[in-house]
Amino acid sequence: xxxxxxxxxxxxxxxYLVIRTVGGALDDGGDAVRQTLTRPGTxxxxxxxxxxxxxxxxxxxALGVASAWLLVRTDVPMxxxxxxxxxxxxxxxxxxAAFGWIATVPGWSGFLPAWLVLSAVSTPYVTLPVVAALxxxxxxxxxxxxxxxxxxxxAWRTGTLPQVAPAAAAGALLAALYTxxxxxxxxxxxxxxxxxxxxxxxxxxVGREVAVVLxxxxxVGALLxxxxxxxxxxxxxxxxxxSGARRLAAPVRLGRATIPAVLxxxxAPAAAAxxxxxxxxxRLLAGTGRRLDLGDLTxxxxxxxxxxxxxALLTSVLALAIGILTARHRGALxxxxxxxxxxxxxxxxxxxxxxxxxxxxxxxPGLYQTTTLLxxxxxxxxxxxxxxxxxxxxxxVPPVLAQTARSLGRGPVAAQAATTxxxxxxxxxxxxxxxxxxxxxxxPATLLLRPTGLDTLATEIWSRTNSAAFGAxxxxxxxxxxxxxxxxxxxxxxxAWGESGGSR
Amino acid sequence: MSGVVITGLHAGYGPTExxxxxxxxxxxxxxxxxxxxxxxxxxxxxRVLAGHHRGSRGTVQVGDRxxxxxxxxxxxxxxxxxxxxxxxxxxxxxxVTANVSFGIRxxxxxxxxxxxxxxxxxxxxxxxxxxxxxxxxxxxxxxxARALAPRPSVVLLDEPFSALDAHLREQVRSEVRxxxxxxxxxxxxxxxxxxxxxxxxxxxxxxxxGRIVQQDSPQAVYERPDDRxxxxxxxxxxxLDVQDFDPEFSTAETQAGRLPVAEPxxxxxxxxxxxxxxxxxxxxxxxxxxxxxxxHGPHARVALTLSDGTPLTARGRYGALRPGARVRLDVxxxxxxxxx
Numbered sequence: 076x077x078x079x080x081x082x083x084x085x086x087x088x089x090x091y092l093v094i095r096t097v098g099g100a101l102d103d104g105g106d107a108v109r110q111t112l113t114r115p116g117t118x119x120x121x122x123x124x125x126x127x128x129x130x131x132x133x134x135x136x137a138l139g140v141a142s143a144w145l146l147v148r149t150d151v152p153m154x155x156x157x158x159x160x161x162x163x164x165x166x167x168x169x170x171x172a173a174f175g176w177i178a179t180v181p182g183w184s185g186f187l188p189a190w191l192v193l194s195a196v197s198t199p200y201v202t203l204p205v206v207a208a209l210x211x212x213x214x215x216x217x218x219x220x221x222x223x224x225x226x227x228x229x230a231w232r233t234g235t236l237p238q239v240a241p242a243a244a245a246g247a248l249l250a251a252l253y254t255x256x257x258x259x260x261x262x263x264x265x266x267x268x269x270x271x272x273x274x275x276x277x278x279x280x281v282g283r284e285v286a287v288v289l290x291x292x293x294x295v296g297a298l299l300x301x302x303x304x305x306x307x308x309x310x311x312x313x314x315x316x317x318s319g320a321r322r323l324a325a326p327v328r329l330g331r332a333t334i335p336a337v338l339x340x341x342x343a344p345a346a347a348a349x350x351x352x353x354x355x356x357x358r359l360l361a362g363t364g365r366r367l368d369l370g371d372l373t374x375x376x377x378x379x380x381x382x383x384x385x386x387a388l389l390t391s392v393l394a395l396a397i398g399i400l401t402a403r404h405r406g407a408l409x410x411x412x413x414x415x416x417x418x419x420x421x422x423x424x425x426x427x428x429x430x431x432x433x434x435x436x437x438x439x440p441g442l443y444q445t446t447t448l449l450x451x452x453x454x455x456x457x458x459x460x461x462x463x464x465x466x467x468x469x470x471x472v473p474p475v476l477a478q479t480a481r482s483l484g485r486g487p488v489a490a491q492a493a494t495t496x497x498x499x500x501x502x503x504x505x506x507x508x509x510x511x512x513x514x515x516x517x518x519p520a521t522l523l524l525r526p527t528g529l530d531t532l533a534t535e536i537w538s539r540t541n542s543a544a545f546g547a548x549x550x551x552x553x554x555x556x557x558x559x560x561x562x563x564x565x566x567x568x569x570x571a572w573g574e575s576g577g578s579r
Numbered sequence: 580m581s582g583v584v585i586t587g588l589h590a591g592y593g594p595t596e597x598x599x600x601x602x603x604x605x606x607x608x609x610x611x612x613x614x615x616x617x618x619x620x621x622x623x624x625x626r627v628l629a630g631h632h633r634g635s636r637g638t639v640q641v642g643d644r645x646x647x648x649x650x651x652x653x654x655x656x657x658x659x660x661x662x663x664x665x666x667x668x669x670x671x672x673x674x675v676t677a678n679v680s681f682g683i684r685x686x687x688x689x690x691x692x693x694x695x696x697x698x699x700x701x702x703x704x705x706x707x708x709x710x711x712x713x714x715x716x717x718x719x720x721x722x723x724a725r726a727l728a729p730r731p732s733v734v735l736l737d738e739p740f741s742a743l744d745a746h747l748r749e750q751v752r753s754e755v756r757x758x759x760x761x762x763x764x765x766x767x768x769x770x771x772x773x774x775x776x777x778x779x780x781x782x783x784x785x786x787x788x789g790r791i792v793q794q795d796s797p798q799a800v801y802e803r804p805d806d807r808x809x810x811x812x813x814x815x816x817x818x819l820d821v822q823d824f825d826p827e828f829s830t831a832e833t834q835a836g837r838l839p840v841a842e843p844x845x846x847x848x849x850x851x852x853x854x855x856x857x858x859x860x861x862x863x864x865x866x867x868x869x870x871x872x873x874x875h876g877p878h879a880r881v882a883l884t885l886s887d888g889t890p891l892t893a894r895g896r897y898g899a900l901r902p903g904a905r906v907r908l909d910v911x912x913x914x915x916x917x918x919x
Contacts (some may be wrong), residue, residue, distance in 0.1 A: 475668045478631050481655035482662045483682025484729060490656065493681070498672055 078400040081393035082415035084451065085458050089294060091430035095287045111288040116272075121292070124268045127189060127261075128254045128296075134194040135250040138343060139201025140243055145336050146202075147209040150326040152333065157340050158206070162566050164347030165199045165509070166559035168516035168533065170259025171552050172196055174540065175351025177263060178358065189266045193254050195346035200253065201246035202343075203566060204467065207502065208242035209235070211471060240307060241470070245463040248304040252297055252459060258425060259518055269293045274425050274519075290426045301414050352556075358549040371530070376554055379515050379531040382446065386453030387511035390461050393454055394506065398465025403474070416458045427455050428523035444526045452520040457510040464506025468499035508562040515559050532558065582607040582765055583628070583733055588637035588648075590620075590627050597623045599789040600637065605733070605767055605782070610759055611794075612768045612776035615786030616812065621769045624786070625735050628767065629662050630655035641732050659732040663739045667722035669710040675721050676706045682729035696724040699758055716747045723755050727762050734759070736768040740775065752779060773813050777801060785809050802853070803841065803915050810851050810917065817852040817891050821916065831914065834887050835866070840914045847916035854880070855911075857893035859900065862907035869904045872897060 100108050111117060145151050146158050164172075172192045176183060217234030258270045269289055276286035329336050394416070401413045431452050435442040442448045472495045480490035496503075518533045525534065532555040539548035588601040597620045605611040615621050626632035627647060628639060638648030641660060646653040661682060669678050680693040697703045700720040710718055719739055726734050739755070740748045756779055759766050770776050776783050777797040784794040785804075793805045804810040807818070819833035824840075824847060831840050831850050838850055859867075859881065870890075871882040879898040883891045883906070891908075900906070 473668065475664050476670060478629070478655070479662060479664060479668055480670075480681065481631070482629050482658070482660060482735075483725070484656045484659075484684060486656050487654070494670060 078396040078412055081396045081458070082412040084393060085455050086415045087434055087451075088427045088430035088455060091433055092287055092291050092294065092426070095284070096291055099284045099287070107284045108288050111285045112292075117289070117292075120267060120269050120272050120289070123186070123266065124255065124293075124296070127186065127193070127266070127268060128251050128300075130190050131193045131197060131254040132247050132251040134190070135198045135201045136243060136247045138194070138198050138339070139246060139250075140205055140239070142198070142202045142340050142343070143205035143209055143239075145329075145340060147206055148327055149329050149336065151329060151336050151340070153337075157337070159564060160344040161202050161340060162199050162563045163344045163560065164196050165203075165512055165566070166556050166563040167196060167347050167351060168259060168518070168555065168559075169193060169196050169257050170263055170518065171355075171536070171556065172347050172351050173260040173263040174548075174552070175354040178354035179350055184265045186266060189261055189264045189268075191346060192260050192264070193257060195343045196260075197250035197253050198343040198347075199563075200249040201243060203505075204242035204246045204463070205239050207505070208239040208467070212238040242467055244304045244307040245467060248300055249460060249463065251300050255293065255296060255300070256424070269296075270425070277425065277429060286426075293426075298414060305410065305413075348556075355549050355552055358546050359553065361546060371535070372550060372554060375530050375532050375535050375551065376558060378529055379533070379555070379558060382449060382521070382525075382529070382531060383453075383511045383514035385446070386450050386457070386514040387507045389450050390454045390457050390510045391465075391503065391507040394458055394461030394465050395503065397458070397462050398469055398503070401462070402466045402469035413462065416462050424452070424456055424517055424519035424521075425523070427452050428520040431455075431524060444524070446526060446529070449521065449524040449526075452524050453510070453514045453517065456517065456520060457513050460509045460513060461503075461506040464509065465499070465503050468502025468506075469495060471502075472498045505566055508566050512559050512562045512566075515555065515562075582609070582642065583611075583767065584638075584640040585628075586638050586640070586648075588624075588627065588634050588639060590623055590632060590634040596635070597789055598627070598634070601786075601789070601791055603784050603791050603794060605765055608763045608765055609781045610756070610764075610766045610768060610779060611782045611784060612770060612780035612797075613784050613786050613791075614770060614773060614776040614812075617771055619786045620789040621771070621786060622737070625662070625737055625767075625769050628733070629660055629735055630658050659729070660735060661726040661729065661731040661733075662735045662737060663719075663722045663726045665738050666715075666742045667710075667718040667739075669718055669721055669725070671710050674707050674709050675702055675713070678710070678721055679724045679728050681725060682731075684729065692728055696728045699761065700724045700754070715743055716751050719743065719751055720754065723758060727758065727764060730762075732765065734764050734766045736766060738770050738772075739768075741770075741772070755779075777813070785812065787812070804851070804917070806919050807849065807851075807917055815854050815892055815894070817854055817857060817893075818917075819850045819852070819889070819914075821847050821850055824916075829913075831916065834885055834889050835891070835908055838910055838914045840916050842916070844916040844918055846918040848919070849917045850914035851917050852910060852914050854892045854894035856914075857891065857895075858909040858911055859883075859893055859895070859897055859906040860909060861900070861904060863905055865905040865907040867891065867906050867908055869900050869902050869906060871902055872900050874898045 096108060142161055146154060146161065151157065169192060172195065173188070176188055176192060212235055214235075217230050256270060258274060261268050261271050262274070269292070273286045273289050273293070276289065397412060397416045401409055431448055432443065435448055476494040476498070477490045480494050481487065485493055516533060518537055521531055522534050522537060525531070532551050535551045536548045536555065539551065583603070583605040585601050585603040588598055589596060590598040601624060603611075603613070613621055613624060623632060627634045630646065630653065633652060634647050639646050641658060644653070645651050646658050646660075670681065673681065675697070676693055679696050680689050683689045683692050694703070697706055700723060702717065702720055702724065705713065705717065710721070713721065719742075722739070736755075740752055743751055752775065768776065768780060780797055782794060783797050783800045784791045785800060786792070787808060793800055793809055795803075800809065801813050804813060807816075810816050819835050819838070821831045821833060823832035824843065825831070826843055829840055829843065830837050831847070833850055838852075840850060855878075866886050867883045869881055869883055873880045878894050878896060879900070881893045881897050881900060883893060885891060
């Protein structure tokens with residue numbers, strides 16, 4: 076029930092898009108839709124968007140899985156620091172990274188920099204879940220494959236890859252959807268993709284219907300991605316069959332490959348964080364005419380943290396319902412509910428924001444320009460992140476534990492709380508942190524839906540860069556990266572009971 | 580503690596019915612084994628008893644309370660039926676003490692009862708270890724302690740020893756048996772291992788294709804099975820054709836000669852002997868020829884052929900016999916007549 080309600084919340088923007096399109100088509104007999112879809116520009120947008128998404132996803136998958144393996148299964152030095160560094164790109168908004176690269180290589184624009192920036196920024200979406208999956212994967216399967224005569228690579232493919240594939244697929248889905256709906260970086264790097272085009276059409280009143288049709292095509296693309304991920308994830312039950320305890324594999328010795336391995340691990344953090352950091356530092360040192368108002372900065376930091384954590388809380392509650400359902404059940408209805416939960420992520424923040432404006436003005440005018448509406452937008456936008464984390468965590472807990480708890484006298488809810496929720500807790504918590512992190516960086520929805528007078532770090536950066544006050548934007552950008560680094564750092568902490576041999 | 584009575588229980592998954600009318604009873608304080616090959620419905624039966632799956636027809640009674648059937652269904656947490664799952668399924672985030680005390684309700688009792696159970700299973704020294712720090716046998720002992728700690732009406736044991744290696748299995752088995760006795764627990768052991776069922780249980784119920792085909796004492800199901808399938812499932816058989824039956828002396832004429840049988844049976848077609856009942860006496864004029872001898876330590880298994888071509892198996896201290904030797908047969912005890 077709750078899962079269905081969550082799915083309903085998530086589909087609000089989609090409903091709006093469909094209503095607008097159908098309404099428009101009824102008025103003019105579908106001419107606008109046909110014209111939009113057959114314009115040569117549309118095909119071009121489609122090709123560019125698809126190519127960018129595919130390129131970024133493949134890069135993230137390769138780099139993310141390789142990084143995770145290096146971090147968990149090898150004797151790479153400074154493992155802890157490298158793990159923190161590999162999560163760092165999450166703290167950098169795509170528009171800040173893009174700004175950093177433009178400041179470093181003036182005039183750089185188009186496909187190549189967009190691919191580079193978005194890959195660097197999205198790689199942790201794959202790295203972090205695969206690190207978690209590798210930590211809990213049973214090394215015995217790989218060892219068995221080796222004993223049966225497989226090469227190390229084939230043994231890894233048959234023994235370990237299937238155990239981490241669900242996590243990698245969920246991460247790749249996040250990276251792909253992030254790319255498909257990114258607005259900040261592609262706008263700054265002037266790459267004409269769907270989001271960029273939609274925002275330009277939206278801002279002109281005549282183009283609104285075109286924008287709606289384009290947004291619908293984008294939703295279709297996102298649904299295809301979700302379907303692809305589900306196919307990879309398959310129907311298999313994934314909890315381990317070995318006896319209760321977990322064993323760690325002996326680390327692979329890197330030897331002479333150590334330095335290349337470290338360089339590989341530094342690739343994404345360098346591109347996403349180091350280069351922009353240097354650029355920001357230079358801007359900061361160069362200074363500007365405008366003096367920095369510390370009071371403004373502090374209040375922006377506080378409201379960013381408050382809005383993001385409230386949004387994360389709401390999102391997690393909604394995601395928990397869907398996550399529990401999809402981890403334990405299969406079927407057409409469940410698939411539909413899950414796909415519904417993922418719709419929001421593929422919609423640009425701009426579209427979600429405008430659809431919520433439309434819905435609130437038409438249905439509940441009291442909600443317009445309230446933080447509640449902003450929370451709702453965050454929930455719609457970030458549900459997929461939280462669902463992925465929740466579902467994966469729950470699926471790894473064997474159902475027999477909850478059944479045993481019930482036989483020992485716990486009621487249905489108490490039994491789940493004492494076993495499944497307790498064990499999946501760290502993973503679900505990580506999902507919430509991820510949502511909080513993303514909410515801090517979110518730009519277009521915050522810009523449109525915030526109550527008058529509420530300034531977050533993201534909106535302050537945007538308004539200052541818009542007026543070409545790059546130097547004035549720099550302190551806010553630094554503050555945002557620092558603030559976002561807190562949940563990013565927490566995300567890399569080893570999960571409580573798995574690593575230390577148990578706590579409390 | 581109290582007994583279990585299952586009457587006409589049907590259960591399945593969707594259109595597939597797995598249990599086709601189970602009748603089974605376990606007396607108070609008894610250890611019953613449900614023995615069946617894989618796929619016979621053992622796990623489903625166990626899940627219905629624990630309340631993790633609902634029967635579609637029939638009743639399950641624990642003590643004097645119907646827990647499933649007659650329009651009633653008691654959820655697992657209120658059945659007082661605990662489970663020792665395969666491979667233990669200890670809670671990985673809880674230490675040994677917390678695992679064992681998990682099901683104990685009354686607060687003043689918890690500490691004392693937990694300590695008592697840890698003592699009983701010899702795990703007191705490991706009270707604050709986590710499951711992954713224990714060996715397989717230790718995990719299994721904790722799982723048994725956890726299931727017994729709340730003093731349940733019935734404990735269900737789901738192939739609890741299959742993950743242990745052979746010598747450890749024997750040891751943990753007898754420990755668990757002692758523990759169940761000490762606790763006067765009513766227990767139902769589900770297994771596909773004949774030796775386990777026969778050596779541990781007070782009563783053995785043989786489950787075949789979703790039906791209990793026979794329930795009796797271990798000795799009775801082994802020596803006096805109802806049919807050939809049960810006879811073979813419980814161990815190696817020697818089956819001889821009944822050519823003639825003499826009710827006066829209770830003997831049957833077979834290709835191996837005249838044999839004493841336990842009691843007459845309507846339509847009897849075979850005499851069942853167990854290989855250890857055959858006594859082989861070396862005799863150059865004997866009726867049987869040794870084909871193969873495999874030495875197992877305590878006994879040797881001998882494959883023989885009668886002069887009419889009937890193959891037989893014998894088991895005993897025959898390690899010195901050589902293939903090709905001729906032997907005369909004698910029988911220890913009596914045969915058992917089978918009709919089908």
